Amino acid sequence: MEIATKDVKVNLGGTPILKGINTHIKNKEFVGIIGPNGCGKSTFLKTVYRVLKPDNGCIYISNQPLEEMTYKETAKKMAVVSQHNYYNFDFTVREMVLMGRSPYKKNMQRDTKEDYDIVDECLEKVGMSSYINRVFSSLSGGEQQRIILARALAQKTESMILDEPTNHLDIKYQLQILDTVKDLGITVISAFHDLNIAAMYCDKIYALQAGEVVSYGTPQEVITTELIRNLYEVESSVNRNEDGILHVIFHPTRSKGESR
Numbered sequence: 215m216e217i218a219t220k221d222v223k224v225n226l227g228g229t230p231i232l233k234g235i236n237t238h239i240k241n242k243e244f245v246g247i248i249g250p251n252g253c254g255k256s257t258f259l260k261t262v263y264r265v266l267k268p269d270n271g272c273i274y275i276s277n278q279p280l281e282e283m284t285y286k287e288t289a290k291k292m293a294v295v296s297q298h299n300y301y302n303f304d305f306t307v308r309e310m311v312l313m314g315r316s317p318y319k320k321n322m323q324r325d326t327k328e329d330y331d332i333v334d335e336c337l338e339k340v341g342m343s344s345y346i347n348r349v350f351s352s353l354s355g356g357e358q359q360r361i362i363l364a365r366a367l368a369q370k371t372e373s374m375i376l377d378e379p380t381n382h383l384d385i386k387y388q389l390q391i392l393d394t395v396k397d398l399g400i401t402v403i404s405a406f407h408d409l410n411i412a413a414m415y416c417d418k419i420y421a422l423q424a425g426e427v428v429s430y431g432t433p434q435e436v437i438t439t440e441l442i443r444n445l446y447e448v449e450s451s452v453n454r455n456e457d458g459i460l461h462v463i464f465h466p467t468r469s470k471g472e473s474r
């Protein structure tokens with residue numbers, strides 16, 4: 215499934231936050247969005263997953279304008295894992311993951327055996343089967359994030375939007391979540407702060423700065439010493455290991471000899 219944005223502009227509180235974003239994410243591509251705090255990554259993703267409405271421009275899913283689709287249709291095509299998951303109700307893990315099936319249901323339609331089987335399968339994929347009867351709000355931040363991924367998996371969509379999905383996770387689960395999503399072989403757009411992780415998973419990367427795309431290409435093309443200096447005002451060395459995997463080493467910001 216392709217996702218494209220054409221000249222997407224978003225103003226928030228009277229300030230232009232996105233200033234005309236053009237993107238083209240091909241079928242089954244894993245695409246990263248990088249850039250400094252406040253550059254507009256979340257705003258862009260929220261616009262793609264319809265929490266925000268663009269003030270200008272259009273978003274297309276497989277050439278169909280998003281605004282022509284119902285929210286239910288969109289939810290059958292696109293699942294979201296974001297970094298903010300606040301729930302005030304005491305849902306169990308099973309109930310949380312079952313919510314992923316709601317786009318496929320009519321009003322008041324009961325859950326089926328297929329729904330329960332999908333919940334079991336998705337919890338197993340994120341290594342959380344034994345938590346099925348726990349109350350969601352009693353889980354740690356990282357455990358909650360894995361349940362939110364299971365809910366997204368239960369939506370059985372052809373694309374997934376990830377807004378810094380590994381925020382709460384230790385390195386094992388960061389890699390597990392991204393491996394799980396990568397193995398789905400679906401279209402993915404994900405915001406990243408960690409450039410090394412972005413380089414490991416992304417086919418293509420868009421770099422944003424102050425609401426504009428300043429670089430686009432493969433991780434090797436985009437993640438360079440110059441770009442890191444321009445975006446983050448940090449000096450770095452960008453190397454490639456013998457497997458061709460790119461890795462960034464950041465240099466201390468204090469000058470040599472400076473006292474701690």
Ligand SMILES: Nc1ncnc2c1ncn2[C@@H]1O[C@H](COP(=O)(O)OP(=O)(O)OP(=O)(O)O)[C@@H](O)[C@H]1O
Pocket residue numbers: 226227229231249250251252253254255256257258
């Ligand atoms: N409702 C709002 N009203 C005014 N400004 C807003 C609003 N929501 C977000 N912004 C501003 O829009 C800018 C972009 O925010 P956004 O969350 O998209 O950045 P980001 O790149 O995801 O940042 P981070 O890496 O810190 O998560 C920020 O300067 C933020 O303060």
